[in-house]
Ligand SMILES: Cc1cc2nc3c(=O)[nH]c(=O)nc-3n(C[C@H](O)[C@H](O)[C@H](O)COP(=O)(O)OP(=O)(O)OC[C@H]3O[C@@H](n4cnc5c(N)ncnc54)[C@H](O)[C@@H]3O)c2cc1C
């Protein structure tokens with residue numbers, strides 16, 4: 001874990017609500033894994049007082065072994081993200097990372113293996129962010145068929161889907177209003193995909209998005225006995241394991257059958273079966 005003043009290379013507006021931030025952070029980029037996040041100090045004053053966590057979208061530059069840049073994709077939702085969107089190239093921001101455990105990648109398979117295994121990535125809204133870095137790893141180094149299922153509100157959010165197409169993943173989109181892809185929920189797409197997937201060898205799902213979506217995915221995958229890793233984007237305060245502000249309940253063999261873990265330290269990636277979802 002490093003704390004550095006990272007120079008902003010770009011902070012580009014993609015749509016009125018979404019921004020793409022690239023910072024020079026060689027120490028963090030070198031060790032970053034998909035599913036990990038960085039904690040950004042938005043301003044040097046007290047507003048906002050707390051750092052803000054953002055998943056690592058990509059590391060770069062592309063096709064270069066020595067990675068030095070961290071890319072984020074963020075949505076403006078409040079004061080912190082609004083201030084962040086006004087930062088200019090050349091300014092520096094204080095960041096801590098890489099934080100959290102990251103996704104556990106499936107075991108390496110030989111490229112020429114006859115039957116490829118299927119992996120499904122499921123993202124809801126801005127929850128697609130950690131899945132792009134994961135998809136890049138899965139597509140570059142491993143022999144899997146990677147399907148990406150993305151749930152967004154409407155066509156205006158299709159920016160969240162575009163970089164997956166470029167990776168040759170099989171991308172399917174569900175929108176609430178049917179303006180692009182199929183009308184409905186991303187979990188409906190998952191149910192359909194599993195019907196097809198069972199005949200080949202589907203063996204893993206990875207998801208990130210709203211907790212109701214993750215809870216439903218946990219239910220579906222448990223029923224079909226498919227391993228599922230979920231990324232919980234819980235509210236955080238310190239982001240480094242000190243305040244217990246992000247604690248969630250997971251199952252435990254010891255009395256009373258559950259324990260609390262810190263999303264920022266033991267997570268944000270958990271086995272979906274282990275999480276005790278809110279009733
Ligand atoms: C591990 C992790 C990774 C994240 N990755 C990304 C990312 O890649 N891109 C991105 O845009 N956002 C991401 N987030 C969410 C991001 O941290 C918040 O949107 C940001 O902190 C909001 O700050 P703000 O000051 O603009 O808004 P605030 O004033 O703090 O909040 C504005 C609104 O957003 C809601 N909100 C704030 N934080 C969260 C949260 N964690 N979950 C759900 N609702 C929230 C609040 O309830 C409020 O309604 C991530 C969060 C976590 C914990």
Ligand code: FES
Pocket residue numbers: 235236237238239240241242243244245246247262263264265
């Ligand atoms: S946010 Fe402080 S322990 Fe996780």
